[in-house]
Amino acid sequence: MAERMLKFVGTPQALPEKRPAAERRRDFQEIYARYAREKAAEQAARCSQCGVPFCQVHCPLHNNIPDWLKLTAEGRLDEAYELSSATNNFPEICGRICPQDRLCEGNCVIEKGFESVTIGSVEKFITDTAWENGWIKPIRPRHERPQSVGIVGAGPAGLAAAEQLRRKGYQVAIYDRYDRVGGLLIYGIPNFKLEKEVVQRREQLLRSSDVRFHLDCEVGRDVTLEELRQRHDAVLLATGVYKARDIQAPGVGLPGIVAALDYLTAANRIGLGDTVAAFESGVLDARGKNVVVLGGGDTAMDCVRTAVRQGARSVKCLYRRDRANMPGSQREVKHAEEEGVEFVWLTAPQAFLGSESVTHVRSVRIHLGMPDASGRRTPQEIPNSHMNIEADLVLKALGFDPEDLPAMLRASDLALTGWRTLKIDWRSMMTSLDGVFAAGDIVRGASLVVWAVRDGRDVAERIHGWLSAGATAPLAVAAE
The missing domain is CATH 3.50.50.60 (FAD/NAD(P)-binding domain)
Structure with missing residues (x-):
């Protein structure tokens, strides 16, 4: 019913409870708890039900977000799931890993001053509830085709x-x-x-x-x-x-410099119970090491936060632009900072130092100049601003080709x-x-x-x- 909605003026934004950083640094479990049913309904009721739903417009799947928020607010979760899954095959996955701050939530019309509706957390809650209640059934087509x-x-x-x-x-x-x-x-x-x-x-x-x-x-x-x-x-x-982009710099072939996906795959395999030789030998294990991650996207955020959980001595993320211009989720950056990651903004690697393995990343400070053809400000090196950053493990998170x-x-x-x-x-x-x-x-x-x-x-x-x-x-x- 309409009176259940438009609660944003009196109800503040409240994400599900987030585990303390000191606790979550010690394990690989998800950092957010689940909404209680009444809390999910309360947060869904903050939706303004606007005539032009920019959350839906800016969702690649054009999910019917205002509609399933309204159904959640009314406690009609089976219908909310049916509507959510009509446009998205994996709503519980997107609810967990989509950069909502850049997509649906970032375009919520009540964001300024009131903070956006917690769309991703409600989406996750709806589908997890559907799984628990057995509403999600195997596909049984009405007609089997021979093709x-x-x-x-x-x-x-x-x-x-x-x-x-x-x-x-x-x-x-x-x-x-x-x-x-x-x-x-x-x-x-x-x-x-x-x-x-x-x-x-x-x-x-x-x-x-x-x-x-x-x-x-x-x-x-x-x-x-x-x-x-x-x-x-x-x-x-x-x-x-899957082909990792590389960096052309002196010393890039030193042991201890690895592609981000190799590192993340090893960590995930260990979590799944596999034996990974490169991890067992310490090559892909960050424990006790000074870790430097190159890049500013979501893969870089996954690397720094994984290194923290593996017990790295220090974790630094080098990015050649500033915080406002990084491509990754700002929410992920905040999580990483809470967990002890140090971000070294406006810094670019120039060389890798070491003899038998990498020991330092030689880097240079960056100034953002005039915008280029893409509209992004061009990174320019600042003369005589070099510094050496200690590193036992360097992870290249520079994107994929x-x-x-x-x-x-x-x-x-x-x-x-x-x-x-x-x-x-x-x-x-x-x-x-x-x-x-x-x-x-x-x-x-x-x-x-x-x-x-x-x-x-x-x-x-x-x-x-x-x-x-x-x-x-x-x-x-x-x-x-």
């Missing part, structure tokens, strides 16, 4: 597409080179942001829905793309991007863009190969999980349209 779709990649784009296609009755098989389902959700994101059970129960739901998984199966090594094309009526490439997919898949006629991402016809989302579609980071470049879910849902519709039309191919995408 099959092969999906390469078990990350968020591939999983979202698989669920949507299975709902339409297609036979779906997912191929992934890793031994677990989830991609970066399982190996790239630490438990304190996304506990692995949250991903694994989605996997079990898809298995119960008769989606078949072929793990430890690398396309190009264990099976060719051409074989998949013969095996399935359509193929989706949703491999993501696509791997050479045509070579990996043994498909030389697979067209690429100038950025080495897969080239597609944006109307059909088909690549230069007939019946082979692509979605997610391998098309748009390294991006957010919520965008991968959006792309997976979109490409499922395109595949359905193509197969329903009798698999009539659109105009081919020309190779560059």
Whole structure:
């Protein structure tokens, strides 16, 4: 009822209880507790139900946020979940890891002076409640279709597409080179942001829905793309991007300088009970070390906060711009600072010092000059401002680029863009190969999980349209 809403003028913003920094530094558990049912309803009731919901506009999935907030405020949680899941395959995952401060919550119209509605925490609460009450059931299509779709990649784009296609009755098989389902959700994101059970129960739901998984199966090594094309009526490439960007500087090859994803994967595998030789030998273990992380995105935040939990002696994050210009979530920066991470703003590495392994990062102070063509202010070195920062472990969190997919898949006629991402016809989302579609980071470049879910849902519709039309191919995408 309408009188339940518009409570923002009298009810302050209240996130779920956050565990004290001294406590959460010691483990990898999620840092926020769950809302109590009445507290979730109270916070949902702060929504102003505005006529043009900017939260929804700025959500890549265009979730019906005001509507499921109103249903939550009224205690109609089963209906709230039904509405939430209508546009999002993984609302409990997005509620945990989306940078809401840059998307929905950051565009809430009551933010100034009253603080935004806690959209992400309510979204997480709704879906966790749905799981506990058994409202989430395996997919049972009304009609089974004979056509099959092969999906390469078990990350968020591939999983979202698989669920949507299975709902339409297609036979779906997912191929992934890793031994677990989830991609970066399982190996790239630490438990304190996304506990692995949250991903694994989605996997079990898809298995119960008769989606078949072929793990430890690398396309190009264990099976060719051409074989998949013969095996399935359509193929989706949703491999993501994993090639770490490097830095060109003297000493960059010294032992102790590693890629962020290698470090995070090792930490996540240890948490899952695996034995990782590089961790056991101390190479990827931050315990007792002076850790320096290069970068300012969410991967860098995951690294610094993981190093704190592993017992690092000190953790510093070097970023060449200031706090206001960093690409990562400001909420994550605040969490890291609470946990003891030191941010060294306006600083860039120039060289790495050491003989048998890295001992220092030689860096230079930065001044932000005039904006460049992108609108961002250009970093400029300040003369004679060099300093050496002690480091036993340096983590390069500088972003990701696509791997050479045509070579990996043994498909030389697979067209690429100038950025080495897969080239597609944006109307059909088909690549230069007939019946082979692509979605997610391998098309748009390294991006957010919520965008991968959006792309997976979109490409499922395109595949359905193509197969329903009798698999009539659109105009081919020309190779560059």
